Amino acid sequence: MSIQFDSINLGSSMVGPKHGLDPAEVQAAQAKAFDALEGFRASFDQGRYGFPALPSRSAVQRQILACAAAMKGTYDTVCVVGIGGSALGAWALDCGLRGPHPVQAAHSSANPRLVILDNVDPEFMQQALASMNPARTVVVPIAKSGSTAETMATFLVVDEWMKQALGAKKASARTIAVTSEGRGDLKAFATANGLTAFHIPENVGGRFSVLSPVGLVPAALAGLDVKAVCRGAASMTQQSWAADLSTNVALRSALYHYLILSLRKKTIQVAFPYSNRLWGMAFWFRQLWAESLGKANNRKGRTIFAGQTPVAALGATDQHSQVQLYMEGPNDKVFSFWATDRWNTPGAIPKAKANFESFDYLAGQSLGKLIDAERNATAAALTAANRPNCTYSLGRIDAAHLGAFIQMLEFQTAFMGELMDIDAFDQPGVEQGKVFTFGLMKRPGYEAYAEAYKAYEKKRSRN
């Protein structure tokens, strides 16, 4: 299991002193990195944050696998009802291990698909229901608070659809709730309806929860190798506590990203996987990075409007969509290539010549070689244009490496929060939109926000 981080193209010798880091700057900041490690370790030891321990909670993992084993064969679709951190981890794992949707193998009870209802678009919902058979579906509502409006609304629709078709008892037997243990209406609903429930540790937030039941229940039901994912992640946890920048990839990459953001003002990070299987992971990372680091105030209470905007780009595809901007637009980005050292299949290009110059040089080579060449060529071109870039390499794309990469990115984010002196684990900024929504939907107790919204509309009407 190997995750490497190549920072060479972040250096001033490669992209110039205006956009790259001087080795002396990196050297001078090393003490800060070790402080970050210590700071986060102390919080962990106090029990404030639980994600580092998730991969080694083998008892829970066994319960989840036993639950999936008991239901195996009775469903061809796992319908996840969740949004944000309650949806993206399952997608990242599914896409990573079985490929993106349009080309996934046909689903069956031997190969159940995931349908993730992570939006309240009524047309999307209608189509999703039409595509599923209630008698062959397991429903997994996921909400830590147990009161997320989108998730509750979607679950009400899906639950009714199940009950209409199967009756209340059978529907409940096919519904598995993932929520907080001691609180929230989803938990109360689960208890009242006799649902199987798995619990999210209180010290694990949504975007750090993929290796809790939030990600593992859907993954296990879909037949993914949950054990290997956790094994890879556990090994990375160990690696990430080491006070050694040469082996601690999460700490080293956090340091580089911190410096390139704070000293060189690269306010955008392009997560640039060269693999369709890593596309879901890029969207999972987008939440992790945006929601953790986008903070108005630092831990001293000073207003700093911190953060780095994550952008997901897919290589080689987006070379034909975004790279023009990346090469010639504002030099406000750092690029993180995500690569695999080894392809599970080479993708041989036929040997026969077509007698056309644009085809024939490719004959007998492979798609794997081509996509690697595209990535290397793009890194070289960006470097020549003084655009700082770095590369994360996975030994290969399999369950253990995905688990390790997930855990590395979570540690990196936690360290980044320490380096930026912000709280990487809260999300106060989403509150305002939530309460306006509750007001507009007439939730009791939110009348004042309905009034505030009216005042906003009135102000708009004067323009």
Place this chain on the structure above:
Amino acid sequence: MSIQFDSINLGSSMVGPKHGLDPAEVQAAQAKAFDALEGFRASFDQGRYGFPALPSRSAVQRQILACAAAMKGTYDTVCVVGIGGSALGAWALDCGLRGPHPVQAAHSSANPRLVILDNVDPEFMQQALASMNPARTVVVPIAKSGSTAETMATFLVVDEWMKQALGAKKASARTIAVTSEGRGDLKAFATANGLTAFHIPENVGGRFSVLSPVGLVPAALAGLDVKAVCRGAASMTQQSWAADLSTNVALRSALYHYLILSLRKKTIQVAFPYSNRLWGMAFWFRQLWAESLGKANNRKGRTIFAGQTPVAALGATDQHSQVQLYMEGPNDKVFSFWATDRWNTPGAIPKAKANFESFDYLAGQSLGKLIDAERNATAAALTAANRPNCTYSLGRIDAAHLGAFIQMLEFQTAFMGELMDIDAFDQPGVEQGKVFTFGLMKRPGYEAYAEAYKAYEKKRSRN
């Protein structure tokens, strides 16, 4: 057919003078907008750019529809082989009219699916081939130059796979090329193999080509309503030539985006559709905006590193992923909500109360109402945080509106190029990566780039 643009929340009275536009600034810039209209009109009249005329090329559209009608029933999969502008338009139309992939209705010869091979990832390719039946597949290689490395490599693999299964003659009868008329190896290949071919006008570039055969051939083969798409777009062409800011949505929105970028330095535009059907369109737009406006030099040859980084976010989903950053991170963004006035289905939430407070206020309402409330709440919250935002509203999400919206966004981009005084129609920045790739893949004539790449690797090794 109605496309509206609401710019109120871009104004200083809503988001403050530091981040919003003063009415006097907008007023003062109107003359510039009319200059942009005239400038682009002059270029169009000289025949330099062809996209405005595409929707009214009814003879070509008839040929495409006739071709699709002749093949109807003989295939259940349309396999597009193309990348960037040769892939994103077809995806935008398919997603817009039939929904995103995981929930699309099962494919059949009455409802053929699109499989878009827009990457050279060997695992993706292997899965895609495994998911298709060559005897029920139509292959559509698309490349204006006829020599794009990724497209040629992918086509060689797919063509061999078809020929192995069906023999050369039947494979060729199931292959339709879309390329330039008078040049390129894909055209030569098509001629040598007797393929049906449709042609891309020379004055239409990839990202502006969705309403040429590039988008219309896949759309027609998939059974989408190509005529209605073009009808909507043609009506928008007319609207977009009007020297009237109150009716010319493309010109008005270009003006606002130009001012918010140039005067308020909002270097990121978040395209924020509140509809899963518009998700493909957001990625199509991402190329249009990034590749057109991301330019190192202006038309006077001055180096300006211009551009605005487009980000695709999906509402309400990304409220639980990106909105924390949008609310509290750097105020460097302008938000463009994409809304629909009317849902094709309401998404009723069951009336029965569950006797839990977090559920019961939703009972009897609808998902359509909820997602609209989420969008309005998010706009209000961003506005309260002084984050400039605007809203494009489609009357509804159907073929005519999608066509009109596509054409509006293309005109807006062309006007934006005029306002920024850049060439919105070239892409010189992708050349460097291309020639490095050719060098690495040993294409004859590119030996010097292979050497240049070696020098880069040597420099890296000294770090």
